Amino acid sequence: MRMVFRWFGEGNDTVSLDQIRQIPGVEGIVWALHDSPAGEEWPMDRILNIRDQADRVGLHLDVVESVNVHEDIKLGLPTRDQYISNYIRTIEKLAQVSVKVICYNFMPVFDWVRTNLYKELEDGSTALFFEKAKTTDVDPSELVRTIINNGELSMPGWEPERLAHLASLFELYRGITEDDLWRNLGYFLDAIIPVAERNGIQMAIHPDDPPWPIFGLPRIMTSQANLRRFLRLHDSPANGITLCSGSLGANPNNDILSMIHEFKDRIPFTHIRNVRVFDNGDFIETSHRSQDGTVDIAGIVKAYHDEGFRGYCRPDHGRHIWGEKCRPGYGLYDRALGIMYLWGAWDALERVRLQGEKRNPS
Template sequence: MRMVFRWYGEGNDTVTLEQIKQIPGVEGIVWALHDKPAGEVWALEEIQKVKEQIGKHQFHIEVVESVNIHESIKLGSPERDTYIENYKKTIENLGAVGVKVICYNFMPVFDWTRTDLFKELEDGSTALFYEKAKVEGMDPMELVEKISQHSSLSLPGWEPERLKHLKSLFEAYRDVTEEQLWQNLGYFLQEVVPVAEKNGIVMAIHPDDPPWSIFGLPRIITNKENVKRVLKLVDSPSNGLTLCSGSLGANPANHIPEIIREINREFPGRIHFTHIRNVRIYDNGDFIETSHRTQDGSIDMCDVVKALHEDGFTGYTRPDHGRHIWNETCRPGYGLYDRALGIMYLWGVWDSLERERRKA
């Protein structure tokens, strides 16, 4: 297991590289060019600048999250080929500086969806919260306004340039079915996976968050069966998965350790990256993100790590969304303190499994 940490760049993150350096076992930074609109080529000079900045702290930049996919590709619009060609050029430029993994998603319009960015937990900490009934009864523009008010920092998947076209995007997706979205994903992967292979990069799709339809938009990376389907679209090691325990785990029907074990049996080596976090699921469909500790949520975090360890997982792992603790002011879900605690919890489980293996 290779531990990495997501960072949004100087001037766009409350956490510094100096602070991340003090977290035991973190070897790399998960990064992106967050100011680049979806569809634009990432220039080699821009990428090189980030590599040099991060490299000064002895971190690698082998994982990118994410090179956002233009909506034309998801919609299957006539201009999609132009944006796919741009994506290929970006893959080539990333490969030239040593990037190994591109984490991406195929969610229409919205990335992750929450109704409260700072919901208070019993211990006084706050966390990202999803209220099912509120989403079902809310106009999407109302949610956009609510989310945008809560942070002066950019929120991935909620970029202003994307959201200002919200009404026209909803109109464009009105007649797009899940099956059409599958076809468009397959078209994209058939085009880019050979380029990724040639450049030593693996594509690692992130599940939909949450794993069900939002505002009537199609969602397809939602369960074990659909994860298998996407891995079959292009039979290549470069067509892989970012296993996110919190995204898939928000649906109690998705048993995360079982999914890991089954994917490892049927598609060995295709889980390239993992996001590990816990969520507490309520009977009414609401959920809130908790500490990484198994007892604090609904996901067996110990068994998640054990399932990875059983098959000798050597891919990249990062702690996912953390709580906001100790009066930290930070980007929602991406503070320093709770993610650092999460890393130490994950290392504790992993090290215990390693010790038992050596005894066997």
Template sequence: MEMVFRWFGEENDHVKLEHIRQIPGVKGIVWSLHHVAAGERWSIEEIKAEQQKIESHGLHIEVVESVNIHEDIKLGLPTRDQYIEHYIETMQELAKVGVKVICYNFMPVFDWIRTDLKKELEDGSTALFYEKQLIEGIEPTELVNRVLQDSSFTLPGWEPERLEQLKEILAAYKEVNEDKLWENLKYFLEAVVPAAETCGIKLAIHPDDPPWPVFGLPRIIVNEENLGRLLGLVDSPSNGLTFCSGSLGANPTNDLPAIIRTYGDRIHFAHVRNLKRYENGDFIETSHKMSEGSVDMVGVMKAFRDIGYTGYIRPDHGRDIWGEVGRPGYGLYDRALGVMYLWGLWDALKSTGGEENA
């Protein structure tokens, strides 16, 4: 496997590239141009500027997360074709500098949903928390105001330009059910996958987070069956998956090791983290250690070992620990601990008979 680490840029991240470089085994940065609005082209000048910053620290830029999809594409509006063309042009520019994988999602409006960015755990650390009952009784705009006040950083998937028109966008989705969203995703993939094949890019869709409908919005990338349906929309290696143990693992019916073994050849990127599920539907993110949460972390990493996975993998959301103040879920310390836990599992599984892929 190729260990990588997400970074949000010099202007919007307290974590430094020189610190990421010191985490054993991390080879690359998962990056994006976060200031560019969804649907806009990425300029080659800005791409190369980010490339220079990252590569100057001995880290590669082969994974982008993400090139956001404009809401008009998800809604299936007539304007979608111009945004799809922008997407293709951006892919082509990224391929020129050596990008190999683009992680993206097709979640309506919100890329992810949490109710508290700083829920305290028993050890005094804080983490991202989802409270089911609160979600069922709160208006979307009220939730946005509640969540954003807990972060001094912009939050991917909650960009200001998107949320400024929240009521209008939510109203537009009243005409979009799951079947229509599948149609719109197919239309997008039929346009962009051939272009991705030509320029050597692998697209890797991220599962919906959480993997069930929220605020009446359809969610479709939620389970093993739907992952298979997604891959069948356009049957190409360039139409692939981002496996996320946290997103898929929020639903206890998802068998994560089985998903890896079934679709391993189409998993181009992996986010591996833990969370603790509660019987009432709540969940909270924990340390990566298996005993701290509900995800079969050993089973997940064994499945990756068993299929001979050589793709990209990163620790995902971490807690805020040791007094670190930064982007919720994306501190340096707990994610660095996560890297070492994943390497520990990987090396231990290798020593018990797995093939050498590190």
């Protein structure tokens, strides 16, 4: 397991590279050009600037999250080929700085969805919260205002320029079905997977967050069956999954341990985080500790260890603790605690393995 840490760039993150490199076992950053609009080709000089910053502190930039997919591609509009060409050129540029994995998603209009960015937990910390009723009884523009007006820091997947045209986006998606979205995703993969193969890059789609339709918009990366269907679209090592335990775990019917065992060879990147799911469908993000949520984090680590996982892992959203002022979900303290919980579980399993080898040498 190779531990990495998401970083949003100088001037756009309260966490510094110097702080990240002090977290035990972290070897690289998960990065992107977050202010680059979806669909635009990434400038090489800016990519090189990030590489130089990472090199200065001895961190690699093997994993990019995300090269966002333009809505015209998801919608299957005639203009999609232009944006796919831009995407391909970005893949080729990222290969030049030794990027190994590109995480992306195929969620219409909204990326991840939460209704409260600072819901208080019993211990006084706050965390990202999803109230299911607010996605059925509320105008989506109200949710947009909640997310993008939270402070000076940008929110990944919630680009104000794109969401300013929310009404027209919803109109474009009127009548778009899950089957349409599958066809448009297949068209996109047909274009990019051969390019990724040639450049030694694994594309890793992120599950929908949460894993069900929102505001009447279709979502398809929601379950084990759908992930299986996705992988069959291109039976290539370059066509993979970012297995996110928090996204998929919001639906208690999802068996994440089974997914790890089935898709083990197609998971180049994993997000490990915990959520507490309530009977009414609400959920709140918690510490990474298994007992604090509904997701069996210790079991997930064991499943990866049993499968000899050698891909990239990052702790996902953390709580906001100890008075830290940070981007919602992306502070230093709780994510660093999460890393140490994951390493503790992994190291204990590794110790048992090594002791077994000593007792039973081959």
